[in-house]
Amino acid sequence: MKKNPKIIVGNWKMNPQTLDEAKRIARGVKKTAEEVKKVITIMCPPTVFTSAVASLSNNRYLYTGVQNIFTETHGAYTGEISADMARNAGARFVIVGHSERRRMGETDAVVNKKILLALTSGLNPIICIGEENHDRDGHYLSVIKEQVHAALQNVALVDIPRIVIAYEPIWAVGADKAMNAHDVHVMTILIRKTIIDLYKLRKQPKQIHIPVLYGGSVDPTNTAGILTEGSADGLLVGRQSLDPKAFSDILRIANAA
Numbered sequence: 001m002k003k004n005p006k007i008i009v010g011n012w013k014m015n016p017q018t019l020d021e022a023k024r025i026a027r028g029v030k031k032t033a034e035e036v037k038k039v040i041t042i043m044c045p046p047t048v049f050t051s052a053v054a055s056l057s058n059n060r061y062l063y064t065g066v067q068n069i070f071t072e073t074h075g076a077y078t079g080e081i082s083a084d085m086a087r088n089a090g091a092r093f094v095i096v097g098h099s100e101r102r103r104m105g106e107t108d109a110v111v112n113k114k115i116l117l118a119l120t121s122g123l124n125p126i127i128c129i130g131e132e133n134h135d136r137d138g139h140y141l142s143v144i145k146e147q148v149h150a151a152l153q154n155v156a157l158v159d160i161p162r163i164v165i166a167y168e169p170i171w172a173v174g175a176d177k178a179m180n181a182h183d184v185h186v187m188t189i190l191i192r193k194t195i196i197d198l199y200k201l202r203k204q205p206k207q208i209h210i211p212v213l214y215g216g217s218v219d220p221t222n223t224a225g226i227l228t229e230g231s232a233d234g235l236l237v238g239r240q241s242l243d244p245k246a247f248s249d250i251l252r253i254a255n256a257a
């Protein structure tokens with residue numbers, strides 16, 4: 001496998017409605033994911049389908065993730081799922097701080113707690129950050145920096161290679177149009193530089209690469225531009241990840257990018 005493979009995450013959100021359909025999507029993705037050797041694919045189904053999807057994946061090209069975990073390890077928290085449970089069900093990754101969850105009240109402090117728990121349990125966090133508005137005054141630049149700092153509070157340098165950042169401008173998630181590739185490029189540079197400065201990575205003896213993905217209305221037509229001109233290390237794909245044909249096209253384009 002190439003040194004820094006592209007990482008393509010499929011966030012199925014609260015879909016599909018049946019186990020049979022979840023297996024159908026996973027099998028459709030599996031075929032292409034195992035062909036494209038320069039890409040790591042991560043399917044994130046609803047938690048109830050984790051084991052079934054994981055039984056079809058978890059090899060060096062294809063993994064399963066969950067879309068959320070709880071802030072505690074066990075106990076009287078009706079309806080919640082711990083990091084250990086997710087890991088035990090076969091998840092290797094967890095999406096943390098998705099804008100749809102932040103909208104339901106998840107704060108930066110909660111996001112940070114979940115990241116620390118994920119790391120302790122052997123899950124690799126995919127940390128979502130993104131601004132509400134891409135305002136003309138550039139306020140979004142400090143919003144992004146603050147989100148990175150808050151998410152990584154107390155995360156040890158040794159765990160940094162396990163972190164994936166997904167930059168998802170909120171206004172582009174579930175929208176008609178993705179951010180343009182030039183603006184993606186500016187934001188990926190900002191995020192990498194923020195982490196390099198935070199951990200003084202330039203002074204570290206070993207080079208550490210932090211993948212910065214882009215998410216927000218990705219489809220086969222904008223994939224190549226976001227990965228090449230946009231210099232994103234991968235993509236977080238929502239709606240199009242439920243269509244194995246479209247998602248497979250994205251995987252093949254990413255493999256060639």
Ligand code: PEP
Nearest residue numbers: 173174215216217238239
């Ligand atoms: C997402 O779910 O994070 C997302 C980016 O969705 P979509 O690709 O549908 O915009």
